[in-house]
Amino acid sequence: MTINNQNRAAWIKLFYYLLIFLYLATTIVLIYLQVKPIYPIVGAISFFVILCIAFSLLLNLNFIIYKESETKVILRYYPLHPFHHQFKSIEISKNTLSHFDLDMKLFGLRPEITLYQQTERGLAKYPSVSISSLSKSSRKEIINSLQKNSLKK
Secondary structure (H helix, E strand, O other): EEEEOOOHHHHHHHHHHHHHHHHHHHHHHHHHHOOOOHHHHHHHHHHHHHHHHHHHHOOOOEEEEEOOOOOOOEEEEEEEOOOOOOOOEEEEEEOEEEEEEEEEOOOEEEEEEEEEEEEEOEEOOOEEEEEOOOOHHHHHHHHHHHHOOOOOO
C-alpha cells in the first residue's frame, strides 16, 4: 500500500509561488500608478501575505509518501514551506514497530504522528511528522495501517 499527497503538495507549492508573484506584481503596479496613500495599502497587503505564510508555517505542511510493504513501514516526508530542508525518511521493520502517537496540535489543525521502534537497547522515538497536508481519508488509511502493524494494540 502506498499513500502520497503529490497533487496536494504541488498545489500548496503553487500557492506559495502565486502568492509571492501577486504580492510583488500588486506592489509594482501600485508604485507605477502612483496610488496615494501607498504605504497603508502596501502595508495591508504585506500583512495579509505574512499572515498566510505564517499560518502555513504553523501547519508544518509536508509532502508525504507512506509505504507499507510486507516487511517494512516507510514514511518519507519533505517540508513544503519555502525554507525547506531535505527529504527525511523513517523506515521501521514491522517486527519492531512498537506503537505510534497521534497528537492533534494547533486546535486540531495540525495532526502529528510519532513512531516508536522497539530496539535491543530499548524504545526508540522518531521525530514527529505533521500529516496536516494529507486528506482526511489518507490520514485515516495511515492510522489504520499503523494500528494494524503496531506491536502494542
